[in-house]
Amino acid sequence: MGNETGTGTRDLLIETARDLFLLQGYGATGVAEIVRVAGVRPGSLYYFFPTKEDLLIAVLEWYRDNIYEGLLQPVYERIDDPLERVFGILDGYRQMLLLTAYDQGCPIGNLALEVTNSHPRVRELLKENFVQWTDEVARNLTLAAGRLPAEIDIPGLSEYILSVMEGAIMLARTYRTIDPYDNAIAHLRDYVDRMVEDGTNWAKPSRFRHASDGEKTL
């Protein structure tokens, strides 16, 4: 194996597996195909990843460790408003659907339904990825909390947004049109708008009440 046992080969195998799992699914992607597409010797794969499941775990760790560069940074660079950042993240998945002609939506969602019954360690990592995503959405919603009704459960709303997004991707990929995705986000926007409207009404008295705590009264 010699020079195929370095970090470069390991990274190449992870990226190759990541792309093939995304395009074909985990079950339909064979170890032989990963080796062939990566252009490495079979021994190099087994050196780093004794089983296909070990490779899947490495792919899920890759997604978890690259959420900022892969998903958040491109959105945060052009949008400042925290509520709009949430819709910017959702728009990122829309672009992915369009760019790949509905072959790819959310890599974590794909794997979730395919492998969730069989691999407990994999399921833990799927959950870590989902929770990282909802925590980031919750962080943005907390920054925008002044515009939402006081009683809103922000972690619950964040998880709801993930549900809507994953279900909408499923329909868009099945129908091979962006319409179900746009429809779902439009309804989510309508829901948030209705809450913001409520929040505005609710916030008025509390803003005056708490003005002495240093809150802005605008």
Next chain:
Amino acid sequence: MGNETGTGTRDLLIETARDLFLLQGYGATGVAEIVRVAGVRPGSLYYFFPTKEDLLIAVLEWYRDNIYEGLLQPVYERIDDPLERVFGILDGYRQMLLLTAYDQGCPIGNLALEVTNSHPRVRELLKENFVQWTDEVARNLTLAAGRLPAEIDIPGLSEYILSVMEGAIMLARTYRTIDPYDNAIAHLRDYVDRMVEDGTNWAKPSRFRHASDGEKTL
């Protein structure tokens, strides 16, 4: 093959494949396993279904043709209100998650993400199943339309409800807890409540305006 070429054997193969696809996924279920579990000779399978994809198509046709008995009837027998019937349908999936300890959610959703890229005819049947579901929800929402704001897009709202349901099942199955499902349905209920509240306000003048058309003024 003799007596294994009758309708009984065909139905047995479809039901066996249906249950194995649901539990393990399509890719992970082999033809040999289907034959073994069904207890028929391999020739009987090939007689009815030359390829595994032919069997998948028959399974999807089975779901499409059995939506009333399998999903709607148990709900409609105990709930009359059309809006509550929609939430009753959603509660059916909740029961399925609990009964199967999160191994099974929505059979169509599972297959949608796994096979949507590879089989166009299968994708058509997945879509037929989804559209049949949203049409039924839309039929109920139309019956309840007097309580919703006049400008609501009922087919769009029905498709949104399907997105929420499918995404929520994905999270509940991954987390192995009912919480994400309950959370999503609670937010959906909150959204519908906000619309109903709006509908009530909107409806007041129109009810008086159209009182001569025979509408109730209560």
